[in-house]
Each structure stands twice: as structure tokens, then as C-alpha cells.
Amino acid sequence: MKRVLIVGAGIGGLTAAITLERLGVAVEIVERAPSFRALGAGITIQPNATAVLDALGVTLPADDVWPMGKVAMLDARGRPLAANDDVSEGSPFPSYSVRRPDLHEALRAAASGVELRLGVEVVGVRPRPGEGVEVELASGARERWDLVIGADGIHSAIRAAIAPPESRRLRYSGQTCWRLSIDAPDLVPETTIERWIPGRRIGVVPLSRGGIYVFLVESAPQGSVAPGSDDVAPLRPRFAAFDPRLDAILERVEAQGIPVHHGDLLDHERLDYGRDRVLLLGDAAHAMTPNMGQGAAMAIEDAAALGLLWGEVSLDELPAALAARRLARVAAIHRRSWRIGQVAHWRGKIRCALRDLLLRLTPKSVTRRAIRDTWTPGIELSDALRAKLARDRGRAVEVSTTSATDA
Numbered sequence: 001m002k003r004v005l006i007v008g009a010g011i012g013g014l015t016a017a018i019t020l021e022r023l024g025v026a027v028e029i030v031e032r033a034p035s036f037r038a039l040g041a042g043i044t045i046q047p048n049a050t051a052v053l054d055a056l057g058v059t060l061p062a063d064d065v066w067p068m069g070k071v072a073m074l075d076a077r078g079r080p081l082a083a084n085d086d087v088s089e090g091s092p093f094p095s096y097s098v099r100r101p102d103l104h105e106a107l108r109a110a111a112s113g114v115e116l117r118l119g120v121e122v123v124g125v126r127p128r129p130g131e132g133v134e135v136e137l138a139s140g141a142r143e144r145w146d147l148v149i150g151a152d153g154i155h156s157a158i159r160a161a162i163a164p165p166e167s168r169r170l171r172y173s174g175q176t177c178w179r180l181s182i183d184a185p186d187l188v189p190e191t192t193i194e195r196w197i198p199g200r201r202i203g204v205v206p207l208s209r210g211g212i213y214v215f216l217v218e219s220a221p222q223g224s225v226a227p228g229s230d231d232v233a234p235l236r237p238r239f240a241a242f243d244p245r246l247d248a249i250l251e252r253v254e255a256q257g258i259p260v261h262h263g264d265l266l267d268h269e270r271l272d273y274g275r276d277r278v279l280l281l282g283d284a285a286h287a288m289t290p291n292m293g294q295g296a297a298m299a300i301e302d303a304a305a306l307g308l309l310w311g312e313v314s315l316d317e318l319p320a321a322l323a324a325r326r327l328a329r330v331a332a333i334h335r336r337s338w339r340i341g342q343v344a345h346w347r348g349k350i351r352c353a354l355r356d357l358l359l360r361l362t363p364k365s366v367t368r369r370a371i372r373d374t375w376t377p378g379i380e381l382s383d384a385l386r387a388k389l390a391r392d393r394g395r396a397v398e399v400s401t402t403s404a405t406d407a
């Protein structure tokens, strides 16, 4: 039986592990973190990804998720930029916000049949033609695997080991971002709010159990936010007096010493699904800016696409086959996400006024169609995966019935 090593137990690595395990593949994960630490803040998972999770039987407790419902897009002065509609109304799968640790817990539970080695860092991979892939660990140990999947995030060591230099470049979006989540039932807004202010963006997202997820984005030169900026104190003056509710949230975050996660927003200049039995997926293949809330969803879709290709092509052909299946789709989201981020931070009165007018004049039907077009490929992928898993289960039952009869 072919043995597969997944490097990285993030959303992409865990979903790939669940998919392969459901297909009967011998798969293992290594994760450099010594334990599953608190992974910070919240995340929204849209129907193209919840469809795949559903096909894989990954269920989150109802108490962990908050249906996205309506989204209020606001201009700098807090006036609506678009109709405050329930964007997922009529979708066969939900859109929800969830605390990252809760999502990880659900994925980990679903992957409980997969061996997971924590505190194990991969520092090198070398494809050995005809003999699989040699993996070097930080401990100095070497292992041999038939296929290695690099799901090790934006700063992927696996990508660095196998990709040409031009494929490793990251691009700074000009924007830096803080994220936090807090339990504050009295401050939870009725709907998700995203507010565009020249050079800044504010997002406030309701979570289940009286929680709130906040993201704050500011245009700034790369690395200009001083170390220690994960502290909320320097953040408050930057975003003060836009919205009294945000002021109250940040005040409470400071009083309770709640950690704030900060990072510059980067993406890969090129998308790369790997080569020579070393496959990349998720952020390792295509880190993108978060402006469409689709980065993790693309990692989840990658895993589904990998599941569909499994057994259809040889291991040597797998990276190229995955790229052929995924590149156009992911590149479109990657590009649009970048553009939305740039337009959202425009400065200049006339430019912003024209943009806001255009947004207000955009018919609802156009917005709805764009959203559906984003979700449909993932939902179709999940249908195909569900059918494949059902066929496989059917075959397994047939084999076990036949062997029982033979016995």
C-alpha cells in the first residue's frame, strides 16, 4: 500500500488527511507545533467549503457556529454600500462564522483515525526517482514516503525545497491586519459588519455563544508596525472614534488582556501545486489575501479535488493533475481577493465617492450571481466527492459480503 505523509495539521492538511483516510489511503500527518495551541480569532466558512466538509462527514456542534446571515457593508461614515441581504439564502449549504480552535477541533476529531505526530518539523524533502520521497526532520531523522503533501502554510518549507526561486516569492498587499475574538454578549452586533474607511477596514463578525470576531486592517509600509503590536494598546488610537461599539470592544479587550494576532497581509505571486511526488495544497500552494474569506475554503476544496484524483492518475502525475484541475479556479479567487483589498483601501474623496456610488448602484441580482459563481464549483466538487466516497463504501461492503460468503 502506498504511504502518504502530510506536512502541517492546519485546515488544509487535516482536510486532506480526512479525505485520504476516507478513501482507505495509509496517511500520516506531522505538525511542528508541540500541541494544538489556541489558533486565535475567528473565521468564516462559506458554502463551497461547508459542502465539502459535509461530504466528508465533518460536523461542527450547532453551538460552535453562527450562521452568517446578513452582511452590512458600510462606507466611511457608516452608511450602507449594498443591500443588507442574507447572502446564503437559498444555498444548499450554510455559511458560518466559527472560532478557529473549534473548527480545528472538529477537523481533528474527524481525522482521529489518522496518525498525527506533534512537535515534528520537516526541514527538507528530496524526491528520489523510482523510490519515492526522502523527508528530513529537524531531529536529523530521515524517512521515506511514496508521496509527500506540503500543507505547511504560506512560509512552506516544502515549497522552498522543491520550487524554483521565482515560485517562492511573496507579495505584500500594502496592508497590515489585526484579529481578535472576545466573548461579549452585550456587544454582539445583529449582523456581520464590514466598514471601508480610506486606508482602513473594520470587520465585526458575530460568533456563537456571545462571541465577536474583529479584524482591523490598515494601509502601511511592510513591517512598519512595530514589534509588540500584538498588544491592543497601539491599536486603539488607530481605530478610535469610528464606531462606539468597536471602541467598547477594544476597551474590553485591553481590560481583559485578550491576545491580538497581528500580521502583514501577503500572497504568493505564483500558484504552485508541486512536482515529483511532492504535492502542495492550501496556503503552501496559493496563499492569498483574505478579502474574500476564501483562503481556507480553497484549501478545503484542494483536499476534495485531491480525493477525486486519487486512484485516477499515478502518484507521479498527481501534482500536475491537481494543478490542471485547480489552477483556473484558485487563480480567479486569488486575483479577485487581491483587487477587492486594493479597492477597499482607496484614498481620495472623488475616487471613493465614485466607488461607493457604483457599489450602491450594483443590482442585487449581480451581487447574488457573483456570490453563487464563487460557491458553485465547490458545491459541485463536493457532490462528486460524495458520490466517489459512496461508491468506495459500496465496493467495500460488496467485498466484505463476498468474503463472508466465500468463508
Ligand SMILES: Cc1cc2nc3c(=O)[nH]c(=O)nc-3n(C[C@H](O)[C@H](O)[C@H](O)COP(=O)(O)OP(=O)(O)OC[C@H]3O[C@@H](n4cnc5c(N)ncnc54)[C@H](O)[C@@H]3O)c2cc1C
Pocket (backbone or CB within 6 Å): 007, 008, 009, 010, 011, 012, 013, 030, 031, 032, 033, 042, 043, 044, 045, 046, 120, 121, 122, 123, 151, 152, 153, 154, 156, 157, 158, 177, 179, 215, 281, 282, 283, 284, 290, 292, 293, 294, 295, 296, 297, 298, 299
Ligand atoms: C486575516 C486573515 C483572515 C482570514 N479569514 C479567512 C476566512 O474568513 N475564511 C477563509 O476561508 N480563509 C480565511 N483566511 C485564510 C486562511 O486562514 C488560510 O488560507 C488557511 O488557514 C490556510 O490553511 P493551511 O492548512 O493551508 O495552512 P496553515 O493554517 O498555515 O497551516 C500550516 C500548518 O503547518 C505547520 N507547519 C509549518 N511548517 C511546518 C514544517 N516545516 N513541518 C511541520 N509542520 C509545519 C504549521 O504549524 C501549521 O499548523 C484568512 C487569513 C487571514 C490572514
